[in-house]
Amino acid sequence: MSERMPVIFVGHGSPLNAIENNKYTAAWSGIAEKIERKPAAILCISAHWFTPGSRVADSSEPKMIYDMYGFPDELYKVVYPAPGSPGFARLTRELIGDKVQFDNSRGLDHGTWSVLCRIYPEADIPVFQLSVDSRALAEEYLNIGRKLRSLREQGVLILGSGNVVHNLARVSWNMDGGYSWAEDFDNYIKENILSRKDENIVHFERAGASASLAVPSMDHFAPLLYVLGAADGTDHVRIFNDSCALGALSITSCLFAPNLD
Numbered sequence: 583m584s585e586r587m588p589v590i591f592v593g594h595g596s597p598l599n600a601i602e603n604n605k606y607t608a609a610w611s612g613i614a615e616k617i618e619r620k621p622a623a624i625l626c627i628s629a630h631w632f633t634p635g636s637r638v639a640d641s642s643e644p645k646m647i648y649d650m651y652g653f654p655d656e657l658y659k660v661v662y663p664a665p666g667s668p669g670f671a672r673l674t675r676e677l678i679g680d681k682v683q684f685d686n687s688r689g690l691d692h693g694t695w696s697v698l699c700r701i702y703p704e705a706d707i708p709v710f711q712l713s714v715d716s717r718a719l720a721e722e723y724l725n726i727g728r729k730l731r732s733l734r735e736q737g738v739l740i741l742g743s744g745n746v747v748h749n750l751a752r753v754s755w756n757m758d759g760g761y762s763w764a765e766d767f768d769n770y771i772k773e774n775i776l777s778r779k780d781e782n783i784v785h786f787e788r789a790g791a792s793a794s795l796a797v798p799s800m801d802h803f804a805p806l807l808y809v810l811g812a813a814d815g816t817d818h819v820r821i822f823n824d825s826c827a828l829g830a831l832s833i834t835s836c837l838f839a840p841n842l843d
Contacts, residue, residue, distance in 0.1 A: 622737030628693030640671035645689030727811020742805030760826025
């Protein structure tokens, strides 16, 4: 097996996935087995840390924040006490460039811990976050991902957490699948992930009328672009959790790795 760590995009969906058992969380729980080797650290790029400019957290003991409202009390009792990784955080800043700021004002958000509590429930792997730059263009997210590729050679698992389709204004809590426009956009993105046509994903407006409904803001879509940049042409790709939910969310996820059984 290659020493290069995989890179993953996870459609994290509802925060309730941290405490509910369903087909999505079952797939998350199986990711560690597919990776086989334990990461030296995990870099998470979460939709829920959306800042002007890039910021990286270099705390040795990151806080955990509950950045969601109106959910059952059980969700606010989830604890994910993973250590931080100041060394890899500093390296990440060097790789991206000096304009990146260190910022420990927040902590691990639910885009990170709701997924990692399923993949690595022991919370014994150092975790640090890179924010999504709200000022960047889509092509720039891809380029930042490319700058991060060398972290994979050093045992860092890069995890992007967002949603291919994310339109909370149109969510239907009683709907199992997706609206036709959500399914259309999700299928467009999946096809281009599998064919490795990153430019069609950067220019997602090529999907047509569904694009503006599926991506009203870049916060949840951008983590996918970082992941695509961190992947390279020798990686194999696997799509998992291939579906839409609640009408206007996509849970579709993808794993890029040197070898996939």
